[in-house]
Amino acid sequence: MSVAETPRRAVAAGDWIMRNHIWVFLALTVAVFSFASPYFLTVNNLGNLLTQGAFIGILAVGMTLVILNGEIDLSVGATLALSCALAIGLQTSIGTWPAVIAALLAGAGLGLLNGLVVALSGMHSFVVTLGALIGIRGLVFVYTGENALMVEDFAYTEIAEVYLGPLSLTALVFFGLAAAFQWLLTNTRHGRETYAVGDNVAAAHDAGINVKRHKIVNFTICGTMAAVAGILLSMRLGTAEPNAGRIWELWTIIAVVLGGTRLSGGYGSLWMTVGGVLTLAVLRNGLRLLNTPNYVELMVMGGVLLLALALDRALLTREGAR
Amino acid sequence: MSLHFAALLRRHGLLVAFALFLALVAVQAEAFLTPSNVLDVLRQVSIIGMMALGVTFVVVAGRLDLSVGSMLTLLTVIVVDRTNAFGPGLAILVTLLAGLAAGAWNGLLVGVFRLNALIVTLAMLSFLQGLTLAYSGGSNVNVADGTTWFAAFGRGSLWGIPAPVVIFALSAAVLAFVLKRTRxxxxxxxxxxxxxxxxxxxxxxxLVVFAAYCLSGLTTAIAAIIMGSRVMGAQNTIGQGYELTVLAGVILGGTSLLGGSGSIGRTVLGVAMLGFIQNGLLLMGYPYYVQWLVTWGIIILAVWIDLGAKRGRILA
Amino acid sequence: MTTPILTVAGITKTFPGVRALSDVSFDVRPGEVHALVGENGAGKSTLMKVLAGLHQPDAGRIVHHGREVAIASPLDARTRGILLIHQELSLSPELSVAENIYLGAWPTNRFGILRKRAMREAAAAALEALGCDFGPDVRVGTLSIARQQMVEIARAQAFNANLVIFDEPTASLTEAERAQLFATVAQLRSQGVGIVYISHKMDEIFSITDRITVLRDGTVQGTVETAATDVDSITRMMIGRDLSSYFHRARADFGEETLGIEGLHVPGLVHGVDLSVRAGEVLGLYGLVGAGRSELVEAIFGIRRASAGRMRWRGREIPLPTPRQAVDLGLALVPESRKEQGLVLGLGGRDNITLPHLARFSTLGVMRPGAETRVFDRFRDELSIKTTGPDQPVGLLSGGNQQKFVLAKWLCAEPRLVILDEPTRGIDVGSKSAIHELIAGLAEQGLAVIVISSEMPEVLGVSHRILTMADRRITGSFTGDEMTEETLIGAVSAGPAALPSAAE
Incomplete structure (x- = not known):
């Protein structure tokens, strides 16, 4: 019995590593940078790193839900910029908190719009949200008149200066949202539907799941997350650049895929996404500390992404062979 | 009459809408449909258009290429820098080969190793951005000697037609033939x-997918040569975001992202529409970014109408 | 006498061009295993989809527990206690066993939060009741096919199903798994559940069912008590027509060997197959779904990589080809699935025909549309294909016309060997006999032909020689008078038990 046990346990361990490879990546990168730079493993630097990574992280929370459904949202960067601009621009006319709420609603509304068009037209979400990416950026420029908006009441920028130990408000919000939505994925009906829809849409439909309504909800969540990130960005910077968040949608997708969530849907988790976001942040921060030119960071990212893809392929082949 | 119009709209909805738009702008702004303005619009879209030609092959083959924007940046830097080093002839050869190599790498991973096209080309986007910075050292490059024949590609003209338009039109004609009439x-x-x-x-x-990506690299290299020649220099961000504009042009023309349908003619139309919308809105006094809003609406409407028409036909 | 759980009366269902079900009536009693048998295309799968709510009948009544009902959707069927267990399982591999059992009907409290413990306990109870050796928390993707099937059966248990429909449940099971399944079926029966059991395997039908209903060409041929009948009479009811008048067999005028295969092996799919076919000969390949027939011919054609095997082509030893080389040698493979393997549905008929032979229809890589159109016109007339023109997308044509385009695609290059995999599946009777004529014509022109079919009369009617396959091996070779329904069924339907190694 025990003879048969050992290899089985080894296989299970191998499976665990295959399915959670991102944490191995993360541990490796942390170890390497800790040795390479004395500044890396300091509370101050790690706090900074988390704050920097949290914006992409919050976008990635919403993106993970959409990708688990087998869809994609390219418009999150533009939505972030719009919410950022609204949160600052509306303050003088309607007050600080109403402006923040309006920014949040704008993000939710645009997510809802994306979801409605995807669900009702049957178009590929890549096309729909590519259009939205271009159009929402247009909205941002129309609203800001291509100038950066400045906050007038500097008390607003103080909000983001809340710290819990080394953790900034932004990082706290990221971890809070990731935990909340991970709980939602594992413990609620909507969460389980998210997997069922992305995994085997025919089976989900036959089981009576309203696939269209379900996807609309997840796109709305994704837009809302983008708005949250935009509002936090406006608090942190005190300005709203019309070009804020440009190509962040691509970084977000990279973070999610790096974590191990599968683009075809049905497989992944926010736990993995957190790993992907942190690895991305550690790489960027660590390479910068080492004073490597910034091109190394970009090239390493490309390489790591391909590696993640190859690992995922290996996992699929293994499961297929069973 | 109204029935006919409905049928016409369903079949050629995009063209009808575009024609209405052209007419509307022409009434508002006299300069719009003059030959010199039309040529100017075409010159402006020729770089995006050139890239879109190769990407059309990739999309018809059922794949995606998100790396063409950063590929354009790298290749523009290369052509400018190598012109300073070797002179235009050799520089152009090197650029074409580099484009081919970048395309071949995408093609190897997506075609031969069957990896996800979105992620592979996304990784390539990041990688090429890095390579560009590594190559240029982060600074902009400029053509030292502006008097060589290198200037002809972006700034010259043939019988009054700007050279980029000539190159784009010739390439479109050749590739339309290749897509429609060859094995x-x-x-x-x-x-x-x-x-x-x-x-x-x-x-x-x-092999077919591999070749499509090679072609995409090659047309991007040609676009880079035009770009370098027109600007007489290259910044490290010159092609940022182009990948999405190129895709928008291809989709706007009506080529389906699912693969198996589309044409070069449609892509040229889609890219030209992007250009004329931008130009028309500018002439009517709107700021340039209003075009993005219009593009959004048009993409959604065009694809929706197209899907509806296809569904109708299959059911009928 | 107990009242039936389900009574079906006068069900008719028509698809464009095909009448799939015509006035079908039968009933299922509580605690009964009711077999539904018939050839492929007899209407079994359509009937089962009607019962599961996937199709709506054009006419007829369904009475469930004494009340007339309309089964609107699979969900509706499930809430009524009717559960279909497909060959393609409707499970989400990434979810746990418990979550799959309750897929889409997860127990929640009023805030939409899963009652995980309640779900796990109920799932565990269902699994326990069925004697499953895995728990409710296992991810379904890690289970074997047999265990995944048990998850679906556990759904029936958990939802207190009163009618369970099994569709070829043993197709991919081992002998031990099959015994386990039968025990489960017996258990459901003892609980008073009505069971509809669809299978090709006569030994299974006679060992576990109470009554048998035979379908042919969409009509019920009769319902009999299993104890009061035998394999021969059921087979006769299934086939039920005079074979010789239906089929045209080619003249037996054989030439040299065209293709010879020795020891062909594809890991897990084809085990050590020898095969030889001569010019002018029609070789039938008979076996049940999953026997490895398609995989065998795909390996010959180079679509699947063989790990071992030798190939002789017209007297010459050659390496196993790639698909391109196979086409160039003169092999043609008319695949099983028109829509997935045969045609590019968005392209026109002309472009589909010339697709394997682009080199022949081009000069220096440039296509010659004139030559292409001539070939299109020739085949349109020869095979009387109904299409509006060379550019009409073939996706818009009927199944029979699509199949003719697949044939035209392979015949236009004058091949030496034509392999047809289920050439008449899902097409109407008229088109069927045209295709049988064509097969005979090809052989008489001196081509070698291999026909794969699950339809017994077809394979008996067109072949000169028949190889039977079971469990991914060749199990018999029959010619002349040896070719009868009984011998073929004997050679394939006993399954692994017929092989010496698995003898009881």
């Missing part, structure tokens, strides 16, 4: 339409 083109449609059936017909889908 390779037929294989592209077959692989994009039904890869399994293509394999059962003895077509090597891996």
């Amino acid at each position: 390779f083109g037929r294989a592209i449609f077959a692989v994009g339409g039904n890869e399994t059936a293509a394999t059962y017909s003895g077509i090597d889908a891996r």
Whole structure:
């Protein structure tokens, strides 16, 4: 019995590593940078790193839900910029908190719009949200008149200066949202539907799941997350650049895929996404500390992404062979 | 009459809407449909258009290429820098080869190793951005000697037609022929339409996809040569975001992202529409970014109408 | 006498061009295993989809527990206690066993939060009741096919199903798994559940069912008590027509060997197959779904990589080809699935025909549309294909016309060997006999032909020689008078038990 046990346990361990490879990546990168730079493993630097990574992280929370459904949202960067601009621009006319709420609603509304068009037209979400990416950026420029908006009441920028130990408000919000939505994925009906829809849409439909309504909800969540990130960005910077968040949608997708969530849907988790976001942040921060030119960071990212893809392929082949 | 119009709208909805738009702008702004303005618009879209030609092959084969924007940046830096080093002739050769190599790498991973096209080309986007910075050292490069024949590609003209337009039109004509009338083109449609059936017909889908990506790299290299020649220099961000504009042009023309349908003519139309919308809105006094809003609406409407029309036909 | 759980009366269902079900009536009693048998295309799968709510009948009544009902959707069927267990399982591999059992009907509290413990306990109870050796928390993707099937059966248990429909449940099971399944079926029966059991395997039908209903060409041929009948009479009811008048067999005028295969092996799919076919000969390949027939010919054609095997082509030893080389040698493979493997549905008929032969229809890589159109016109007339023109997308044509385009695609290059995999599946009777004529014609022109079919009369009617396959091996070779329904069924339907190694 025990003879048969050992290899089985080894296989299970191998499976665990295959399915959670991102944490191995993360541990490796942390170890390497800790040795390479004395500044890396300091509370101050790690706090900074988390704050920097949290914006992409919050976008990635919403993106993970959409990708688990087998869809994609390219418009999150533009939505972030719009919410950022609204949160600052509306303050003088309607007050600080109403402006923040309006920014949040704008993000939710645009997510809802994306979801409605995807669900009702049957178009590929890549096309729909590519259009939205271009159009929402247009909205941002129309609203800001291509100038950066400045906050007038500097008390607003103080909000983001809340710290819990080394953790900034932004990082706290990221971890809070990731935990909340991970709980939602594992413990609620909507969460389980998210997997069922992305995994085997025919089976989900036959089981009576309203696939269209379900996807609309997840796109709305994704837009809302983008708005949250935009509002936090406006608090942190005190300005709203019309070009804020440009190509962040691509970084977000990279973070999610790096974590191990599968683009075809049905497989992944926010736990993995957190790993992907942190690895991305550690790489960027660590390479910068080492004073490597910034091109190394970009090239390493490309390489790591391909590696993640190859690992995922290996996992699929293994499961297929069973 | 109204019935006919409805049918016309359903079949050629995009063209009808575009024609209405052209008429509307022409009434508002006299300068719009003059030959010199039309040529100017075409010159402006020729770089995006050139890239879109190759990307059309990739999309018809059922794949995606998100790396063309950063590929354009790198290749523009290369052509400018190598012109300073070797002179234009050799520089252009090196650029074309570099474009081919970048495309071949995408093609190897997506076509031969069958990895996800979105992620592979996304990784390539990041990698090429890094390579550009590594190559240029982060600073902009400029053509030292502006008097060589290198200037002809971006700034010259033939019988009054700007050179970029001539290059774009010739390339479009050749590639339209390739896609529509050659074995390779037929294989592209077959692989994009039904890869399994293509394999059962003895077509090597891996090779076909590989070739499509090579072509995409090559047209991007030509676009880079035009770009370098027109700007007489290259910044490290010159092609940022182009990948999405190029895709928007291809989709706007009506080529389906699912693969197996589309044409070069449609892509040229889609890219030209992007250009005329931008130009028309500018002439009517709107700021340039209003075009993005219009593009959003048009993409959604065009694809929706197209899907509806196809569904109608299959049911009928 | 107990009242039936389900009574079906006068069900008719028509698809464009095909009448799939015509006035079908039968009933299922509580605690009964009711077999539904018939050839492929007899209407079994359509009937089962009607019962599961996937199709709506054009006419007829369904009475469930004494009340007339309309089964609107699979969900509706499930809430009524009717559960279909497909060959393609409707499970989400990434979810746990418990979550799959309750897929889409997860127990929640009023805030939409899963009652995980309640779900796990109920799932565990269902699994326990069925004697499953895995728990409710296992991810379904890690289970074997047999265990995944048990998850679906556990759904029936958990939802207190009163009618369970099994569709070829043993197709991919081992002998031990099959015994386990039968025990489960017996258990459901003892609980008073009505069971519809669809299978090709006569030994299974006679060992576990109470009554048998035979379908042919969409009509019920009769319902009999299993104890009061035998394999021969059921087979006769299934086939039920005079074979010789239906089929045209080619003249037996054989030439040299065209293709010879020795020891062909594809890991897990084809085990050590020898095969030889001569010019002018029609070789039938008979076996049940999953026997490895398609995989065998795909390996010959180079679509699947063989790990071992030798090939002789017209007297010459050659390496196993790639699909491109196979086409160039003169092999043609008319695949099983028109829509997935045969045609590019978005392209026109002309482009589909010339797809395997682009080199022949081009000069220096440039296509010659004139030559292409001529070939299109020739085949349109020869095979009387109904299409509006060379550019009409073939996706818009009927199944029979699509199949003719697949044939044209392979015949236009004058091949030496034509392999047809289920050439008449899902097409109407008129087109069927045209295709049988064509097969005979090809052989008489001196081509070698291999026909794969699950339809017994077809394979008996057109072949000169028949190889039977079971469990991914060749199990018999029959010619002349040896070719009868009984011998073929004997050679394939006993399954692994017929092989010496698995003898009881």
